[in-house]
Amino acid sequence: MPKIDRVETFLIDIPTIRGHVLSMTTMTVQSIVLVRLRFEDGSDGWGEGTTIGGMRYCAESPESIRLAIDSYIAPAISGLEGDNINAALAVIETTVRGNPIARAAVEMALWDGLARRLDQPIAQLFGGALHDSLPVAWTLASGNSQTDITEAQQMIETGRHNIFKLKIGKRPVRDDVAHVAAIKASLGDKASVRVDVNQSWSLSDARWGLAGLQDVGCDLVEQPIPADQISNLKALTDSINIAVMADEALQGPKDALRLAADRSADVFAVKIAQSGGLKRAAEVVAIARSADIGLYAGTMLESGVSTATALQLFATVRHLAWGTELFGPLLFRDEILQTPLTYQNFSVTIPEGPGSGVEVDISKIEFYRRDRTASLHAVQI
Ligand code: MUC
Ligand code: MG
DSSP: OOBEEEEEEEEEEEEEEEEEEOSSOEEEEEEEEEEEEEETTSOEEEEEEEOSTTTTSSSOOHHHHHHIIIIIIHHHHTTSBTTOHHHHHHHHHHHOOSOHHHHHHHHHHHHHHHHHHHTSBHHHHTTOOSOSEEEBOEEEOSSOHHHHHHHHHHHHHTTSOSEEEEEOSSSOHHHHHHHHHHHHHHHGGGSEEEEEOTTOOOHHHHHHHHHHHHHTTOOEEEOOSOTTOHHHHHHHHHHOSSEEEESTTOOSHHHHHHHHHTTOOSEEEEOHHHHTSHHHHHHHHHHHHHTTOEEEEOOSSOOHHHHHHHHHHHTTOSOOTTOBOOOGGGGBSSOOBSSOOOEETTEEEOOOSSBTSOOBOHHHHHHHBHHHHHHHHHHHO
């Protein structure tokens, strides 16, 4: 069993292909923390910790994720047996409270390292893949209805996506409903249209908004109200026909149990980062299945490293009734994998090969790392 020798982290900033307008921020760049675990036998494993909009989406930021790994997780796990992931997780759990994204990044790298040493894909360590590919949604978030319609039509024509998630919650509710109505009217039955409010509505906004969205043919509403308002979420789930999905309210198995106990949501957006790792995400999936709650594989707009790792886990899940939104790499102007993931036939292909199934292009990491661009900037000044 090789010991964990070194933990390296890289904070990279990659520009997005267009402004991505969410209720709490507009993204023009995504900041990604990559973790490389180096093991004594020369093998390595990669993981990723990514959030959205600095600290606007949740309590972790790219900087805090890196700090939690460098200052607390790395010293705690250095020298531990690389193959005993449960033992490493037990140490991490007693060393670091909270910080699920940082913990998930390191856990991903542990699974990647172990699977590579066994020359197996990570899916094999979770019982084996059931899918070669999974349906994949795209997020329309240009901030303009006509631009979104043009973008959606191109996606349908090229066979890339026919499930669209619209980011709303920034404008007045009435305007948001009109925006969704215009897009759904133009796409008709060629596409499933869903929305993500990212917690922006009050309960009364949501009552009004969900009724309007139902009338215009929207299929699902994600996290309409603040994450901590579980009984209000249940009231909406019980009173509206379109599906209500929990995202920010779902931070791992404990939340899953609470939400499932009185069926406060119809669907769970399962995110590996938000769940605190692959094992915990698998536990969330198990709770959802037991409570007959629908499943959807969510994203934190991550690069190909985390996206591929998530695909390995979700390939092992039989019932993913709502598909996935594992499109993160497509939102960036550049690719950090040696071979990009394949998006075709409205699906993303599960990468084959050991570990996560993908290889990082180190030259891209060198190019986009913040400490390099910061020092270049200093030289220019
Ligand atoms: C979220 O809130 O779900 C996922 C897709 C997207 O465009 O934003 C994210 C975050
Ligand atoms: Mg969401």
